[in-house]
Amino acid sequence: MPRANLLRSTPFRLALTFGLLFITAFFVAGVITYRTLERGLTRQLDESVNATYLAVASTFSQNDAEDLIAAVNTYASLHGAGRGVFSLADASGKRLAGNLAPPALSEGLWDVDSDDLGLPGNKKYRARVGIVGGNRLVVGQSFSERDRLANILLISLGWSAGLIVVIAFAGAMFVAARAQGRLDAVARTMEDVSNGQLATRIRLKGNGDDIDRVSDHINHALDRLSGLVDGMRQVSADIAHELKTPLNRLKMTLEDAADKDERGQPVASLLAEARAESDQINATFEALLRISQLEAGTRRTRFQPVDLVDVMSSVAEIYADVAEDEGHSLQFSGPDAKSAMVMGDRELLTQLFVNLIENAINHCPPGTAIQLGLEIEGGAALATVTDSGPGIPAHEREKVFRRLYRLDKSRTTPGSGLGLSLVRAISDLHFAELSLEDNRPGVRVALSLPLSD
CATH class of the missing domain: 3.30.565.10 (Histidine kinase-like ATPase, C-terminal domain)
Structure with missing residues (x-):
């Protein structure tokens, strides 16, 4: 079957429809998975920022910020500005420790850009701002690790979606070709039957699927049709053979009656014989007609x-x-x-x-x-x-x-x-x-x- 016709075939459209439904379901599931992972990573980042903030803040002792300053500088040197931001400023805004100038942020948990923190690059940070011993403490971590994991998932989903599209299209072509091949076999069988080859039948796969069941019904219908056609042929031959003798008798009887009538002889008995013969012929045709009507099945109503x-x-x-x-x-x-x-x-x-x-x-x-x-x-x-x-x-x-x-x-x-x-x-x-x-x-x-x- 030409590819263009295959693409327009019902089996291909059905297979492609189910493929598209599966792709859509995969896309929806992918979006849900991505959003769920993103929220989970953000929650983990918040927990990490809060834990780090509490760890740094716990180093402050009453009226002595030296340990706090040391802790801020230590964390800042360990993480670097690319991964984490740390800042400690006094009440006047003077920087006491850390790897960035004190940002103008109120207390709480914030999403901030590197520009807002006066840092180079184009990164985003999750930062917590709080007051510790009268000093403003800022602890933040980069979104880069969260974004990296999310991007890995996104790329995986993208490749998977592309692979599924290819498989779905190829599967649709394969399924459609198999189904269309069987439908073409049905069409060829019907064409052969229409050309007079009444003995042709559809070959069944034997798997009991829809096409097999329909093909089996068609074969039964063709058996019935073949039987009816054979019956009609037999009837035609039988009528020609069986009615030839009574028709000849009727003709001879009428000819005898005509001859006797010309000679002035009585013909009543011959006419009665001819009438009986014609009644018998008429009864035969009526019986044949009744049988045909019964075979049509209309009396079932x-x-x-x-x-x-x-x-x-x-x-x-x-x-x-x-x-x-x-x-x-x-x-x-x-x-x-x-x-x-x-x-x-x-x-x-x-x-x-x-x-x-x-x-x-x-x-x-x-x-x-x-x-x-x-x-x-x-x-x-x-x-x-x-x-x-x-x-x-x-x-x-x-x-x-x-x-x-x-x-x-x-x-x-x-x-x-x-x-x-x-x-x-x-x-x-x-x-x-x-x-x-x-x-x-x-x-x-x-x-x-x-x-x-």
Whole structure:
């Protein structure tokens, strides 16, 4: 990715923002540290000045200033004007001892410049002025040591801040490059998909971070999209193949009717046959349209609590006579609980069980036992529809859910091959788990739906 684009990227901006926040926090902490150290050093300087002042003043004995004068001169010679200032003057202002002329300062603790003390250079001093035995005593120390330590800290903080800025910028570039690289991979994948390469997927890092989670969701969406596109392709092929025969039959029937009509022969039976054929074709297209609408998921807005016990018992009661007329038996066994509430569409759930029962009635030989069952397992309702018919081969069980797919042995029985496709669409709409199993003999269809709160 070009550097200019990287600098404008969201990952870089986020990384740089956090870097700037850290730098700001470091700056604030540095200022606080510097001020704290400065105050601490000033306090230590005050304590040192006061201690020195008391030590010098303690040498004064009553009516005798000789020891005091000697002490002032000793301290002045030991420290020098560069590090400390000492002065002793009598009441008239005459200098008695020290390394500077008596400054015009009142009693107390003062910050004074070297100019105020008549000293060369540009230094600042912390000085204490007091009266000892009628004499004015001045004791002071230079701020140079305090300033030296403070400057060392300031320089250290400055270098640290500069290093942090460099590291923050480099880190932002590094983090942004890594994140942008993964985002570019997502963009390339989506571009490949838009160009028709539906099998392309985003490679996951496996660390479970935000980009990995989003990429995983995108991959699932692409799986769904790929399945839908494959389904549409299969539907198109199936429609072209499966509807070719009924359309040809309809055409031939209408042509026969036209020929007979020209010869003055009755055509009512042929027209009735053509109408039945067209109704069947229309029903097929309506079923395909309904499946597509269900796969879009718009019906979920109509979901409400539905009692699955009531739905299944009602369907079993209605179709018991129909099954008996076809030579089958149909029974329903419910759970001990009086109800099993799930969130769903009552009409569609009813249609699901109707399709499964009609599928068993149409494709099983007379004498087949059809059983509807409902159990409560944990937080789910497990609905089953079983029969004792010929069953479905294992390699065909997933295929029967495809649109317009029919087993070879079922092509002589009524149906369009859309009943189980509609069952799958309704199941997916309700986020249910649908499985087709061997009942030994026959088929067992299991539907697991989460119970509503």
